[in-house]
Amino acid sequence: MAESTALVIGAGSLGGPAALVMAGAGVGRLLLADGAITGPADLSAQPALAEADVGRPRAAALAGRVARLFPEVACEAVEAPRAPGLLAALVARADVVVHASADAEVAFAANDAALAAGKPLVHGGVIALSAQVLSVVPGQTGCLRCLFEGPPPGGPAPGQEAPILGPLAGLAGSLMGQEAVRLLSGLAATYGGRLLTYGARAGQGRLVPVRRRPGCPACGAGGAAPSEPPGSPPAAPGAA
Numbered sequence: 001m002a003e004s005t006a007l008v009i010g011a012g013s014l015g016g017p018a019a020l021v022m023a024g025a026g027v028g029r030l031l032l033a034d035g036a037i038t039g040p041a042d043l044s045a046q047p048a049l050a051e052a053d054v055g056r057p058r059a060a061a062l063a064g065r066v067a068r069l070f071p072e073v074a075c076e077a078v079e080a081p082r083a084p085g086l087l088a089a090l091v092a093r094a095d096v097v098v099h100a101s102a103d104a105e106v107a108f109a110a111n112d113a114a115l116a117a118g119k120p121l122v123h124g125g126v127i128a129l130s131a132q133v134l135s136v137v138p139g140q141t142g143c144l145r146c147l148f149e150g151p152p153p154g155g156p157a158p159g160q161e162a163p164i165l166g167p168l169a170g171l172a173g174s175l176m177g178q179e180a181v182r183l184l185s186g187l188a189a190t191y192g193g194r195l196l197t198y199g200a201r202a203g204q205g206r207l208v209p210v211r212r213r214p215g216c217p218a219c220g221a222g223g224a225a226p227s228e229p230p231g232s233p234p235a236a237p238g239a240a
């Protein structure tokens with residue numbers, strides 16, 4: 001585990017708890033990618049950031065917090081993750097990719113980059129009062145594009161994030177961190193090919209099968225597995 005590198009895309013309310021779980025489990029290196037500046041809303045959305053971080057880049061603030069709590073973990077802040085070619089370069093350095101941003105376009109870009117590099121992806125998101133977690137294991141499970149063909153139109157502009165329920169994001173982010181640790185340990189993914197949706201209002205979770213879609217442009221199932229659309233698809237990632 002100490003030799004492993006995890007890329008966390010998004011240092012907000014999901015990425016913060018995910019990073020803390022992975023650091024606590026002994027992941028050796030964390031690449032924390034986020035282009036946002038810490039705002040007051042971040043303080044209620046996640047416990048990893050403090051008032052003194054407001055106005056600072058969120059990636060650096062989270063990296064500093066994790067490094068103070070876990071000095072043996074190498075933390076690297078990436079503050080311009082949208083730079084051309086950078087995503088692929090970061091994925092190439094990682095053993096697991098954790099997508100924790102609220103941007104649907106970034107979610108699909110992470111999906112595609114992880115699959116192209118043959119790296120497992122743990123995706124998570126929170127939309128209103130619903131949390132989602134899905135793992136994509138190259139060559140084994142369906143991917144985000146098997147579930148949705150692409151980002152929904154009319155999503156938030158890049159850099160804009162809808163307010164979300166911090167404790168719900170904390171739950172999803174913690175599960176994402178634990179899932180990444182499982183993958184790095186060589187254990188089977190709990191959410192591989194199974195989208196967990198948890199509704200905070202009803203307090204109920206369910207698992208939606210994500211089968212490989214023949215002809216999927218990202219995971220290239222090529223008709224290897226039968227495709228069935230999920231019964232009632234949950235909202236697309238990052239649609240808040």
Ligand SMILES: [Zn+2]
Binds near residue numbers: 142143
């Ligand atoms: Zn796919």
